[in-house]
Amino acid sequence: MYTFSSIESQIRVLGDYAFMLRDYELALPNYRLLSTDYKLGKSWKCYAGAQGITYFMLDKSRKDAEYCMESAFTTYLKLGSSGQQNVTRCGLWWTEMLKAREQYKEAAGVYFRIFNEEPS
Numbered sequence: 001m002y003t004f005s006s007i008e009s010q011i012r013v014l015g016d017y018a019f020m021l022r023d024y025e026l027a028l029p030n031y032r033l034l035s036t037d038y039k040l041g042k043s044w045k046c047y048a049g050a051q052g053i054t055y056f057m058l059d060k061s062r063k064d065a066e067y068c069m070e071s072a073f074t075t076y077l078k079l080g081s082s083g084q085q086n087v088t089r090c091g092l093w094w095t096e097m098l099k100a101r102e103q104y105k106e107a108a109g110v111y112f113r114i115f116n117e118e119p120s
Helices: 005-020 023-040 050-058 061-079 079-101 104-114
Strands: none
Touching: 005 023, 005 050, 023 050, 050 061, 050 079, 061 079, 079 104
């Protein structure tokens, strides 16, 4: 739906470059804008957990980062088998965020959710 020359793609490239250069203050508003555009356009495959990762990198509110990752994760789950790759990718990023904060129990819970299993 979004070609490389579209405004959304150009904003994504700007956000990704800012993120790679560790300018998280610039990356965050770009990702926030994109997530809103993608949601409104119902382009779920483009919707990304990058906003939550940026919050994490900025060491902003844990609540905001958790909300963003949960939102992305559940959106990908709703896509079914077509979103499974994104569920896995988003879940792995999320667990790494939690492990970096020494929240191992929560990280284990996300691992179980990735594979749609119940802890024993």
